[in-house]
Amino acid sequence: MIGEEDEKILDLDVEEELSKGPPPELEQRIQYAANSGRFVLLWRDPLILVYLGENGDYVIVDGVYCSCEGFARRVSRRGIGGCSHIYAARRIFGENSGGRYRVVEASLEEVVLIVWEVLTGGLTHTLRKILYLQDKIQGRESSSGDETSKDR
Numbered sequence: 001m002i003g004e005e006d007e008k009i010l011d012l013d014v015e016e017e018l019s020k021g022p023p024p025e026l027e028q029r030i031q032y033a034a035n036s037g038r039f040v041l042l043w044r045d046p047l048i049l050v051y052l053g054e055n056g057d058y059v060i061v062d063g064v065y066c067s068c069e070g071f072a073r074r075v076s077r078r079g080i081g082g083c084s085h086i087y088a089a090r091r092i093f094g095e096n097s098g099g100r101y102r103v104v105e106a107s108l109e110e111v112v113l114i115v116w117e118v119l120t121g122g123l124t125h126t127l128r129k130i131l132y133l134q135d136k137i138q139g140r141e142s143s144s145g146d147e148t149s150k151d152r
């Protein structure tokens with residue numbers, strides 16, 4: 001069931017807010033996030049990312065949602081639809097893309113588990129484990145600087 005409060009939130013057009021560009025006070029944090037290499041591409045359609053933060057992990061659905069506190073605060077204040085992660089994700093995967101991210105090969109079941117871990121506990125062990133194993137395998141197959149190294 002959708003309550004009255006939820007409907008208000010659904011009214012807020014995050015996509016439209018994003019198209020206006022980031023508020024200047026977020027710029028520094030957006031740049032940091034975009035270049036941090038902490039984004040992990042989890043799913044391509046819709047675009048779902050995890051940001052492996054220093055103080056916890058966040059799930060980002062492109063143009064729609066981020067599980068960080070900043071996003072919740074901004075949505076509840078209305079009028080401002082983004083947090084630094086949403087804008088940074090836009091910058092990485094947008095038309096003039098730049099920035100660094102990693103890609104994970106995960107099944108739908110693993111994606112669901114990862115999202116659930118982040119939303120309920122603020123941290124995903126499953127994704128860290130997959131990345132760790134992926135790194136080990138890639139490290140064994142190629143020690144040269146191929147294109148995966150830019151994602152680190």
Ligand SMILES: [Zn+2]
Nearest residue numbers: 066068083085
């Ligand atoms: Zn966020």
